[in-house]
Amino acid sequence: MSSFDLAIVGGGIVGLATALAVSERFPGLSFVVIEKEAELALHQTGRNSGVIHAGVYYQPGSLKARLCKEGAAATIRFCRDHGLPFEQCGKLLVATDDVEMARMAALQERCLANGLEVERLDAAELTRREAHIRGLGALFVPATGIVDYGRVARTMAALVAERGGAIITGAEVRAIREEPAGVVIEAGGQTIWARHMIACAGVMADRIAALCGLDLDFRIVPFRGEYFRLGSDKDAIVRHLIYPVPDPGLPFLGVHLTRMIGGYVTVGPNAVLAFAREGYRFGDIRLRDMREMIAYPGFRKVIRSNFRSGVLEMWNSLSRRRYLQLCRRYCPELTLADLAPYRPGIRAQAVLRDGTLVHDFLIRETSRTIHVCNAPSPAATSALPIGNEIVDRAVARFGWRQA
Incomplete structure (x- = not known):
C-alpha cells in the first residue's frame, strides 16, 4: 500500500x-x-474550444464570476x-435580432457589474471590424483570449512532478473507504492510503x-458539444472570437x-x-449511464422543462444544414x-433533484475529502484560482498549516 498526505x-x-x-503552498x-486514463487531460480539458473566458455571463458575486476573472489573468x-x-x-457578442439586442443590453450591464471592460458597437462598426x-450590433470584450489548455x-x-508530486495514470478509482485517520482508495489494482483526498x-x-458516502443533492448529466473546423481558406475569416448573444434561460x-x-x-x-458520460459520437450509448439518468428525478424534470430546446438541439446535431444555419445568422457566407468534422467534447452538467441546472461551481466536503462537483466552462480558464480555492478550503477543513 502506498501512503501519502493527500x-x-x-x-x-x-x-x-x-x-x-x-x-x-x-x-x-x-x-x-x-488519473483513470492512460494520459492526462484527455476529456474536458483536451476537448474544449480553448477560450480564455473574461467572465461576461456569470452572476456577480458568484464563484464563477470571481474565479473566472482571476483565472483569465492567472x-x-x-x-x-x-x-x-x-x-x-x-x-x-453579436446580436442578430431585436430580442438579442435587448439581451445584449443586459449583458453589457453584467460585464460592468463584473468589472470588465466592454464596448458597444453598432452594425456599421461591427462590419468595419469584422468584414x-x-x-x-455587438459587444466587444477585449479581455477574452485563446490558448491550448x-x-x-x-x-x-x-x-508538479519536478516538485516531487506523484502522478499515476491508467488507474480508475473503484472504491473509497473513509476511515478516522485517512482515506483508502482502490484504483487500477493499487491500494493508496492518504490522510486526505480531493x-x-x-x-x-x-x-x-457517492463512493465517499456523500448524501448527493445532484447528479451529473452529460451534454455533447459538437464542433466543425473551417477549411484553411477561412483561417483569416475573423479577427476576434464571434459569439451569439445567449439565451439566459x-x-x-x-x-x-x-x-x-x-x-x-x-x-x-x-x-x-x-x-x-464519455460518449463523443452520436451512437455512443452506455446502459449504466442511461439507467442512472432516467432513474434520477432531476433529469426527468430537466427533459420536461427543456423538451422543445432539446429536440431542436438534437435536430441541429443530425442535420449539418441546420447546424450551418446557426452560423449563417452572423456569418452568412459560410x-x-x-x-x-472536428473533435467533439462533453460538458459535465450538475443537475439538482428539483431539475435545476447548477450554474455556479459546486464544492462539497466530508470530514477528510473535498469534491469539486460542478466545474463546467469556464473551469479551464478558472483552474488556477480554483486550485487555490480548494487549498484554502483544505486549510479550513483539515487544519493544514504552512511552514
Missing part, C-alpha cells in the same frame, strides 16, 4: 492546478494525482512564465462523491466562431444530450462545404 483524484486541468497549488506535503501569467502560446484577441460578420495542463503536470473528477464527480453559450492557437477556426459547440 490524494487528488482526476488528472484534468482542475486536478493538476490543485496539485500545483499544493506543491507551491505546502512543499513538504506528499501527494499523488490519480492563465495569461502562467503562459508568459512558461513560454506557452496564447493570444488576447477579444470577443464580439465577414453581420448583425444589428491541453498544453497548459501538461506543463502543470511537469511542474476529487476533481469531472463527468464522474457524482460517482466519486440556458447554460450554454451557443454556436460560435473560435480562432484557435493552431491558426485555424472552429465552429461550435452545440449542446446535445449524450447517452454516455457553406456546407466549409464545415469539416
Whole structure:
C-alpha cells in the first residue's frame, strides 16, 4: 500500500492546478494525482474550444464570476512564465435580432457589474471590424483570449512532478473507504492510503462523491458539444472570437466562431444530450449511464422543462444544414462545404433533484475529502484560482498549516 498526505483524484486541468497549488503552498506535503486514463487531460480539458473566458455571463458575486476573472489573468501569467502560446484577441457578442439586442443590453450591464471592460458597437462598426460578420450590433470584450489548455495542463503536470508530486495514470478509482485517520482508495489494482483526498473528477464527480458516502443533492448529466473546423481558406475569416448573444434561460453559450492557437477556426459547440458520460459520437450509448439518468428525478424534470430546446438541439446535431444555419445568422457566407468534422467534447452538467441546472461551481466536503462537483466552462480558464480555492478550503477543513 502506498501512503501519502493527500490524494487528488482526476488528472484534468482542475486536478493538476490543485496539485500545483499544493506543491507551491505546502512543499513538504506528499501527494499523488490519480488519473483513470492512460494520459492526462484527455476529456474536458483536451476537448474544449480553448477560450480564455473574461467572465461576461456569470452572476456577480458568484464563484464563477470571481474565479473566472482571476483565472483569465492567472492563465495569461502562467503562459508568459512558461513560454506557452496564447493570444488576447477579444470577443464580439453579436446580436442578430431585436430580442438579442435587448439581451445584449443586459449583458453589457453584467460585464460592468463584473468589472470588465466592454464596448458597444453598432452594425456599421461591427462590419468595419469584422468584414465577414453581420448583425444589428455587438459587444466587444477585449479581455477574452485563446490558448491550448491541453498544453497548459501538461506543463502543470511537469511542474508538479519536478516538485516531487506523484502522478499515476491508467488507474480508475473503484472504491473509497473513509476511515478516522485517512482515506483508502482502490484504483487500477493499487491500494493508496492518504490522510486526505480531493476529487476533481469531472463527468464522474457524482460517482466519486457517492463512493465517499456523500448524501448527493445532484447528479451529473452529460451534454455533447459538437464542433466543425473551417477549411484553411477561412483561417483569416475573423479577427476576434464571434459569439451569439445567449439565451439566459440556458447554460450554454451557443454556436460560435473560435480562432484557435493552431491558426485555424472552429465552429461550435452545440449542446446535445449524450447517452454516455464519455460518449463523443452520436451512437455512443452506455446502459449504466442511461439507467442512472432516467432513474434520477432531476433529469426527468430537466427533459420536461427543456423538451422543445432539446429536440431542436438534437435536430441541429443530425442535420449539418441546420447546424450551418446557426452560423449563417452572423456569418452568412459560410457553406456546407466549409464545415469539416472536428473533435467533439462533453460538458459535465450538475443537475439538482428539483431539475435545476447548477450554474455556479459546486464544492462539497466530508470530514477528510473535498469534491469539486460542478466545474463546467469556464473551469479551464478558472483552474488556477480554483486550485487555490480548494487549498484554502483544505486549510479550513483539515487544519493544514504552512511552514
